[in-house]
Amino acid sequence: MRWRRTRKRLKKYLFERLTLTLIPHSRGSMRSIRLPRIVFIFIILSLVAYFVSVTYLYQNYFNRYKQALDTIVSLQKLKTENMTLKTGLAQVAKETEKMRKILLELEKKGEHIESLISDTSVATETNVVKDLILFNYKLLDDEGMQPLGGGEGEGLLKSNGFELLSQIREELRMLRVEIPLQKSILEELQMDVEEYNALMAATPRGWPLDDDGKGYISSEFGFRKDPVTNEQAFHEGIDIAVWYGTPVLATADGKVIYAGWKSGYGKVVIIDHGYGYQTVYGHNSKLVVRKGQRVKRGDIIAYSGNSGKSTGPHLHYEVRVNGVPKNPIEFIKFR
Ligand SMILES: [Zn+2]
Structure with missing residues (x-):
């Protein structure tokens, strides 16, 4: 209701x-x-x-x-950021490539030095340098240090692009310091090695005859009774009795400063090796080098004989250091 x-x-x-x-x-x-x-x-x-x-x-x-x-605003901001990053990464890639080339040059230099000293004890020092170079390569090969081309950079742009970029730049800055240091170490080492090699090439060593081991020392270095005058006299070298016409060999690299007749020595060759070293090869039958000629260790410079003050075919061999005759045996033994 x-x-x-x-x-x-x-x-x-x-x-x-x-x-x-x-x-x-x-x-x-x-x-x-x-x-x-x-x-x-x-x-x-x-x-x-x-x-x-x-x-x-x-x-x-x-x-x-x-x-x-x-x-739109944030996209534009991202776009600008990406452009900046891209430019930065391109720069870094360029620099990395440059450094890689420099390191490659350094490695070649190292290899060159190694080839210079392959038969000497200095080789270990080169290994140290090589390790240093390898260490630098490792730095370059580490994550993010690859030369950036094509899609490789994308990963970097994804996160913390700026942070990574500054990290890479810092590593590059370290490399820029490290590389000249290594270069100077290598250059110094190369100079040392070259100096060492030059000294080695200039140091008389080995047997001065190609005689198949048939020659023998018939008169030692030092005071002795002169075989011709029969008086006590200082023998400034050693005499090696050997067959007439045996090849006489230079015992170190150097320059012929005398090739001709000298009283007492007969047909003689004198070689200056630098570093104060000179060698003298006397009583030859025939000379095959001229004054001023450059010779290498092992080159034939004459043929043995009996010229000059001599009682039989032999080679008179002298080693002078800064003009002072030294016992050639020491240099023959030196290898
Ligand atoms: Zn002699």
Whole structure:
């Protein structure tokens, strides 16, 4: 009963006719519209719904627009960053390549030095240098130190590009310090080796005859009874008894400073080796070098004989150090 009454009242309320009168301020006739209340309520509700949705849509659109704007700005920032990184990486790659070339040159230098000293004890020093070079190669070959070309750089750009770049730059800076140091070490070593080799080439050593081991020492270095004058005299070299015409060999690299007849020595060759060394080869039958000629150790310079003050075919061999005769045996033994 109560429900029915309420419904009746609501119906009456909603469908009660209302008059909307429009009164113009200026002259003109009034207009009236008579409509049920529900129509007015509907119109008002529609207007409210319309404004709410317009406001919501506008807000939504504005938010999205702001988001897009932010994305564009951050993309542009990323683009600039990437460009900077790319430029930096290209520089680093270029420098790495340059250093690799320098290291390669250094390695070649090291190998050259090694070839110079392959038969001497200095070789261990070269190994130390080689290890140093290998160490540098390892630095270059470490992660991120590869020359960057094509897609290889992508990994670097992915994360912490700037951090990695500065790390690589720091390592390159260290290399730039390390490389000249190594270069100077190598150059010094090369100079040492060359000096050592030159000294070795200039030092008389070995047997001065190509005699198949048939010659023998018939007179030692030092005081002895002279075989010709029979008086006590200082023998400035050794005598090697050997067949007439046996090839006489230079015992070190050097320059012939005398090739000809000298009283006492007969047909003699004197070679200056530098570093104060000179060797003398006397009593030959034939000379095959001229004054001023450069000779290498082992070159044939004469053929043995019996010329000059001599009692039989032999080679008189002298080694002088700064003009002072030294016992040639020491140099023959020296290998
Ligand atoms: Zn002699």
